[in-house]
Amino acid sequence: MNVAALLIESFGRVAEGVPAVVDGLDETQLALRVDGEANPIAWLVWHLTRVQDDHVADAFGGDQVWTSGGWAERFGLDLPTGDTGYGHGPVQVAAVRADAGLLAGYHAAVAERTVALLGELTEDDLDRVVDERWDPPVTLGVRLVSVIDDDARHLGQAELVRGLLPG
Secondary structure, rough: OHHHHHHHHHHHHHHHHHHHOOOOOHHHHOOOOOOOOOHHHHHHHHHHHHHHHHHHHHHHOOOOOHHOOOOOHHOOOOOOOOOOOOOHHHHHHHHOOOOOHHHHHHHHHHHHHHHHHHHOOOOOHOOOOOEEOOOOOOEEHHHHHHHHHHHHHHHHHHHHHHHHHHO
């Protein structure tokens, strides 16, 4: 297995999990905060997708699907267009409301774009510095592993919340 196939497989695990975690839930269930403050499924899925979209687009020097694919308009959130959810407090978390089809559709579009970008990746590409704001600077390999890790953690949180939903 080459590096591109390995990364595509890793991102693919998340892409399979997102539709499953939102399937059959209505907007109220997706927005439910199980303890009044916990992140709801809608926010978790939106956030993991926004981070993947933002970070992968930046690492490859492309546009985000959020804006280029019209997803920001479809969601119609009362948040800045570039918002990915980092640092959100209770008010911003509550502002993220969407139905299952919208959440799954946006993630599918981001996953498709991610696979297309990863398809030609070589082992040498992983050492390219993509963010010099850190010490040490962040390479493409580190950035992609970070996104996969973040995605998997948030998907797991969404799966836990789904298991706690009443009914």
